[in-house]
Amino acid sequence: MNTALPYPMERVMAGLLGYCMATIAGMAQMDCIQRYDDAKALFDNGERKVCIQVLDTALNRCAKDRDVYGRMLYLKSLAEAGEDSLDRMRRDLERLYRSDRHFVIKAYDPLIKGRTGEAELYGAWENLHTDLRKDLGRWRAGVSVSFSSTIIRTTTDRKVLASDEEMDYGTSIGWDAGGTMEWEIIPNLALTASAGYGVTGFEATNGPITYKENMTRVPMSVGVKKCFWLDRSAFVPFARINGGFGWLLRDEAQIERVDGQDTRYLRSINMDRLAERRQDQFWLEGALGVSRKAGHTVLSAEVAYDHALTTLTLDSAPYTNAELLADYYYVDNTLFMHAVVLRITAQYVLDYHNKNRIHP
Amino acid sequence: MRTSMNALGMALIILLSVSCRKEEPVQEMPVSDVKAHPIYTVHVKRLPQGGYLLQCVDDPTYRRLDFAQLMSADGELLQRIDYAPIRAAYSTDLDKEFYITDIVPMGPDRYAVIGFGIEVTDTGYPTDLVIHQVNTNGEQVAEIIERPLGSIGITEHESFLYPTYKERAIGVSTPNGDLVVALNMGLYSGPGTHVLKLYRFPLSGPPSTERAISFTGPYDTQGSFMWSIQPSTTEPDKVLLLQSDYYLFNTLRKLAFTPTAIIEEEVDRPSFPFVFRPYVFLQDVDGTYAFGGNRVDWGQVLSGFFPQIQQGACESALYQQYQFPPGYGNAPFQCYAGAFWNGKLALLTSAYEAGVIQPYFPGDRESDLGLMFISPEDNTVTDYRTLIPGQGMRGIALFNDGGQLVVIGTNYPYENTSLHHTFFMRVKNG
Numbered sequence: 001m002n003t004a005l006p007y008p009m010e011r012v013m014a015g016l017l018g019y020c021m022a023t024i025a026g027m028a029q030m031d032c033i034q035r036y037d038d039a040k041a042l043f044d045n046g047e048r049k050v051c052i053q054v055l056d057t058a059l060n061r062c063a064k065d066r067d068v069y070g071r072m073l074y075l076k077s078l079a080e081a082g083e084d085s086l087d088r089m090r091r092d093l094e095r096l097y098r099s100d101r102h103f104v105i106k107a108y109d110p111l112i113k114g115r116t117g118e119a120e121l122y123g124a125w126e127n128l129h130t131d132l133r134k135d136l137g138r139w140r141a142g143v144s145v146s147f148s149s150t151i152i153r154t155t156t157d158r159k160v161l162a163s164d165e166e167m168d169y170g171t172s173i174g175w176d177a178g179g180t181m182e183w184e185i186i187p188n189l190a191l192t193a194s195a196g197y198g199v200t201g202f203e204a205t206n207g208p209i210t211y212k213e214n215m216t217r218v219p220m221s222v223g224v225k226k227c228f229w230l231d232r233s234a235f236v237p238f239a240r241i242n243g244g245f246g247w248l249l250r251d252e253a254q255i256e257r258v259d260g261q262d263t264r265y266l267r268s269i270n271m272d273r274l275a276e277r278r279q280d281q282f283w284l285e286g287a288l289g290v291s292r293k294a295g296h297t298v299l300s301a302e303v304a305y306d307h308a309l310t311t312l313t314l315d316s317a318p319y320t321n322a323e324l325l326a327d328y329y330y331v332d333n334t335l336f337m338h339a340v341v342l343r344i345t346a347q348y349v350l351d352y353h354n355k356n357r358i359h360p
Numbered sequence: 361m362r363t364s365m366n367a368l369g370m371a372l373i374i375l376l377s378v379s380c381r382k383e384e385p386v387q388e389m390p391v392s393d394v395k396a397h398p399i400y401t402v403h404v405k406r407l408p409q410g411g412y413l414l415q416c417v418d419d420p421t422y423r424r425l426d427f428a429q430l431m432s433a434d435g436e437l438l439q440r441i442d443y444a445p446i447r448a449a450y451s452t453d454l455d456k457e458f459y460i461t462d463i464v465p466m467g468p469d470r471y472a473v474i475g476f477g478i479e480v481t482d483t484g485y486p487t488d489l490v491i492h493q494v495n496t497n498g499e500q501v502a503e504i505i506e507r508p509l510g511s512i513g514i515t516e517h518e519s520f521l522y523p524t525y526k527e528r529a530i531g532v533s534t535p536n537g538d539l540v541v542a543l544n545m546g547l548y549s550g551p552g553t554h555v556l557k558l559y560r561f562p563l564s565g566p567p568s569t570e571r572a573i574s575f576t577g578p579y580d581t582q583g584s585f586m587w588s589i590q591p592s593t594t595e596p597d598k599v600l601l602l603q604s605d606y607y608l609f610n611t612l613r614k615l616a617f618t619p620t621a622i623i624e625e626e627v628d629r630p631s632f633p634f635v636f637r638p639y640v641f642l643q644d645v646d647g648t649y650a651f652g653g654n655r656v657d658w659g660q661v662l663s664g665f666f667p668q669i670q671q672g673a674c675e676s677a678l679y680q681q682y683q684f685p686p687g688y689g690n691a692p693f694q695c696y697a698g699a700f701w702n703g704k705l706a707l708l709t710s711a712y713e714a715g716v717i718q719p720y721f722p723g724d725r726e727s728d729l730g731l732m733f734i735s736p737e738d739n740t741v742t743d744y745r746t747l748i749p750g751q752g753m754r755g756i757a758l759f760n761d762g763g764q765l766v767v768i769g770t771n772y773p774y775e776n777t778s779l780h781h782t783f784f785m786r787v788k789n790g
Contacts (some may be wrong), residue, residue, distance in 0.1 A: 161396045161781075162437060262398030262781070264774040319391045319785075326751035327773055329396055 032062035036072055048079040055079070070100045074111075081117025081124075089117070090124050091359040097128060098352050101296065131358045133234040133293045136227060137349030140298055141181040144194065144345040148174045148306070150202045151338040158318060160329035163262055165206045167333060172212070174200030176219055180345055187357055188227040192240065195220045202337060208260040209330055213273065215312075216250040221285060235290050242285040244306065251277050257328050266328055276317035276332070282309040287343070296349045304341040312337050389731060389745035390788040395435040396773065400780040404757035404768050409468045411438070412757070412768065420780055428463045428471070430496065431768075433761065435784030441498045446473055449500060450490060455480045458490055464531040464539060466563065469495045472539050474529045477506060484511035489529055489543060491561065502563075507572075509545060509555050528586045535596045537564040542601050544584045556584065558601065560617055573615070573622040587638055594647040598625070602641045610638055612649075640698035640707060648736070652698040652707045695732070697758040701765055704742065705734040708755035708767060725752035725772050731765070731787065753783060764789065 035058040042051040055076040062069050073096040080089040096103055105112075105125045112118045152169035159166065178196020185191060201214035223242030230237070256268040289302025313332045324330045402425070403415040414429040430438040443460050450458040460475035470493060477490040491505035529543035539561040546554050556575040587610075588602040597617060604610040614626040640652030697708040710727040728750060733743040747753075747767065755769040765787040770780050 160394050161398075163398065262779070264779065266774060316390055319394055320388070322748045322751050325394060326748055326753055326771060329773060331394065 032058065032065050032068040032072075035062070036068055036075070039072070039075060043075060043079055048082050051079045052076055052083070066100055070096055070103050073099065074103070074105070077124075078112055078115060078117065078121055081121040082115060084117070086120055086124070087359070089121060090128065091356060093121075093124055093128050094356045094359045097132065098354055098356065101352060128358060130234075134229050134236045135352065135357055136184075136236060136291055136293060136298045137296070137351060138184045138353045139182070139351040140347040140349045141179070142298070142345060142347030143177065144180045144196070144343055145177045146175060146196075146198070146341050146343040148176070148198075148200055148339040148341045150174065150200060151340065152202050152204075153308075153336040153338060154333040155336070156318075156333045158331045158333050159206075160325065160331055161263065163260070164208065164329065167204045167206050167209075169335075170203040170205070172201040172203050172214075174198060174339070176200075176217075178219070180347065182225060182347065184353070187353055188229065190225045190227070192223045192225050192242065193221070200337070200339065202335075208258050208263055209255065209328060210258075211253065211255045211330060213251065213253040215248055215277075217246040217248045217281070219244060219246040221245070223285070227291070235292050237288070237290050238300075238302075240285075240287040240289070240302070240304075242287070242304075244281075244283040244285050246281040246283075248274060248277055248279040248281065250274060255324065255328050255330060257330075263329075269323075271321070271323070273321070276314055276320055277312055278310055278314055280310070281312070281337075283307055283338075284309060285341070287341075289343070293349075298345075298347045298349060300343075300345040300347070302341075302343050302345070304343060306339040306341055308336040308338050311335060386728075386730075386744060386746050388749070389747055391747055391767075391785045392788055393435060394783060394785040396771075396781045396783045397437055398779070399429060399437075399782050401429070401756055401768065401770055401782040403462075405463075405465065406759055407465050412759075413463065413465055413471075414768070414782065415463060416782070420778075425460045425463075425475075428473075431784065435766075435768075439496050441471060441473075441494060441496065443473070445498055446492050446494060446500075450477060450492060450504060453479075458492070461528045462530045464533055466493070466533050466537070466539065470501060471495070472531060472533075472563075474531045474541055476509075476527070476529060476543075476545065478512070486511045487545065489541065489557075489559065491531075491539065491541070493563075505561060507559065509543070509557070512545065530586050530589055532589045532591060532599065534560075534591055534599070538562050540589060540599050542586055542589045542603070544586050544603065554584065556603070558589075558599075558615060558622060560622060569619070571617060571620075571622045573624070575613075575624070585637075588641040590641075590643065592647075593643040593645055600641075600643070602638060604638075610636060612641075639696045640705075642698060642700060642705070644700055650698070650700070650705045650734075650736075652695050652705065652734075654693070654695055693732075694727075694754075697755050699758045699760045699765065701733075701760050702763075704736065706758060706760075706765060707732040707734060708758040708769075710752075710754055724754075726750050727752050727754070729753040729755055729767075729769070747785070747787065761786075 035054065039051045039054045039058065042054060055072050059069065059072055059076070062072060073092050077089045077092040077096065080086070080092065105122065107122055112121060149171045151171065154167070154169065157166055176196045176198020178194055180192065180194040182190040182192045196219050198219055199214060199216050201212065204211045221242040221244040223240055225238055225240040227236050227238045251272065251274040252270055253273045254268060254270050257263060257266040259265050283306045285304050285306045287302045287304035289300055291298050291300040293299075312335045318331045318333070319325055399414070399416045400418070400420055401414045401416050405413045407413050407430070410433050412431040414431055415425050416427050416429050417424060418426040425443060427443050428441040430440070432438055441463070446460070447458045450456065456477060456479045458475055458477050460473055462474045464472040464474060466472050473492045473494060475490055477488040479486045487509045488506040489509055492500065493502040495501050527545050529541055531539055531541040534540055540558065541561065542558045544554070544556050558573050558575070560571045562569040584603060584605045586603050588600070590600055592598045592600055592614065599615050601613045601615060602610065603613070612628040613624055616623045616625050636653055636655055638651050638653040640650070642650045644650065692712045694710045694712070695707045699706050709730050709732050711730060712724055712727045728746050729748045730744060730746045732741055734740070735742045751771065753769055753771040755767055757768040759766045767785050767787060768782065770782055773779065773781050
């Protein structure tokens with residue numbers, strides 16, 4: 001005779017526990033809906049103050065049911081508009097927005113149509129959205145594209161052929177693109193992180209020699225961003241400080257020497273210089289920019305200055321490229337590659353702050 | 361059966377590991393402060409006051425010294441002593457020519473320009489040893505010294521236009537300020553009349569103390585080679601002269617100066633035929649001699665340390681010392697310069713492809729410039745490092761500058777021309 005139960009006891013207990021929790025949640029939801037219905041009945045009867053009191057009590061208990069919670073705030077805002085408590089109305093409308101950013105108040109909504117305070121409510125809702133254009137959210141992520149112009153600083157003045165002039169370093173326009181994320185630890189102060197892929201480089205000439213070097217790298221950075229709200233503007237200026245790290249993937253140089261008094265033309269050649277470069281590059285970045293929100297997307301433009309902390313060149317490397325040294329009479333100077341950067345960023349707001357910021 | 365399979369597997373692994381093993385690459389030694397100048401240097405001396413004195417030619421085709429170039433200790437060019445005005449000062453008579461073969465620093469601002477003065481006559485070419493003393497600006501600072509050597513023939517005269525190591529007068533300044541000059545020259549008047557002579561000029565003392573000595577070989581009617589003259593480090597009042605005949609039978613002499621004569625104190629002469637160009641001859645502070653150079657027919661570097669001059673000892677010992685750095689197989693090597701460094705003999709070498717033309721490897725632009733370190737204990741190569749690989753840079757001089765090696769040499773920087781440049785570089789310890 002088989003006396004074993006068809007299901008193990010643990011599964012039975014787990015099932016019972018789940019059922020109980022669902023039942024409790026269902027009962028809580030039913031309770032919130034009932035409270036909303038009660039408040040709605042009071043509102044319909046013109047008892048707006050009592051309605052507001054009932055909703056105040058209910059909101060604390062029903063904060064987790066976003067749908068009912070939103071409807072309660074909406075009804076409460078309408079009641080407050082009818083009572084001419086416009087500050088409280090605005091505060092609750094913002095709470096409503098932060099609870100459900102997709103909540104829509106329609107002018108022809110039967111709930112508000114013809115009610116006292118209809119115009120104030122709708123107008124406040126419109127104004128709130130205007131004011132919220134500078135609320136960039138708590139957590140946002142997106143993409144960025146940067147264009148950079150390098151600024152070369154050298155700490156040596158190495159010259160092989162005595163009759164050559166000093167190297168003159170020129171700018172080269174580079175770019176990078178990648179992902180970016182910002183998380184506000186407190187309103188308007190965010191931690192930032194980004195990673196990408198890009199190309200940068202520089203040019204150098206001393207008359208007869210023309211030298212160009214292009215680097216492909218993976219730039220990454222983390223930092224802190226401070227936003228500043230201007231009273232009447234939807235534009236949000238910001239300042240940012242980042243620590244950057246880049247890993248060189250490729251480094252190619254092109255060199256040419258033209259005829260000189262003591263030299264002769266040498267063809268242009270390309271060579272891989274990765275082995276003579278520091279692959280790990282570190283820098284500090286300071287940026288000033290401005291953001292503006294379109295819907296839930298934050299568009300930003302900024303100008304940054306990257307200050308290199310590490311040299312591009314290896315300490316031991318300047319004389320190791322025998323062909324550049326002996327044929328072209330070119331050696332690297334100890335070189336820091338700073339940059340001025342123009343960056344465009346588009347980020348989607350993934351989350352807003354829970355607490356009111358427009359009408360606290 | 362399993363045992364035999366295991367053995368077979370093990371043998372296969374060993375075979376694979378052996379066959380896949382690569383030869384260890386030759387390590388490079390980092391250099392710094394490389395500088396290049398558009399001049400062609402054939403010989404370099406270190407100046408007592410610091411810096412270097414480069415002897416240069418304008419046109420390598422003729423190999424005639426055209427100017428001396430002062431170089432700072434950092435490799436920057438300073439003043440140039442142009443030989444054209446010096447030649448003009450000597451050749452007031454259009455039938456006289458001054459062929460300069462050496463310049464000797466006699467003080468911070470005094471140089472002795474040495475060479476042969478040749479007069480063209482209907483009957484021959486009377487030749488003098490000529491010493492013209494100038495300052496750094498090339499201005500004459502003393503009476504020109506002339507000592508008649510004899511009359512040379514047309515063949516010898518032409519050889520002055522293309523001199524190599526033959527037909528050369530070289531000099532050195534002694535600690536007391538005297539000038540010692542050694543010269544070799546063939547005469548027109550037939551076999552056995554080769555001039556091999558050494559002079560001592562008391563530039564700071566009474567002219568009456570001038571001395572000269574003639575040697576009796578070894579030399580050949582086809583000429584001989586004058587390699588080195590330098591004061592003895594242990595006996596500063598004596599000089600060492602390294603010289604060879606046409607067949608490169610080398611002779612090392614120690615010469616002492618008495619109030620009345622020059623005495624040949626010691627001689628080391630080979631006892632068997634041996635073709636060796638001793639481009640490097642150094643004396644350590646304890647009197648040890650170090651040689652470096654090439655066996656001509658094989659293009660291999662020879663080197664060795666020797667405690668003293670002994671009849672035949674140097675060459676017979678050198679005969680055993682063919683130096684093959686690891687990683688180069690039987691590649692031809694050339695060595696023109698050396699220096700003591702960290703208790704070893706550092707030889708500046710060029711390693712060539714096997715197919716290039718020996719002995720001077722003309723036109724090579726792919727040789728490896730390197731350093732070969734020789735142990736004084738057993739005369740073996742303890743280390744070999746590449747400095748500049750594959751660029752045909754040829755080392756002319758190597759100096760130990762306060763523990764740091766300085767290399768001066770020449771190169772062809774441009775493939776599409778025959779331009780020669782002079783380079784300077786420091787070797788980083790490592």
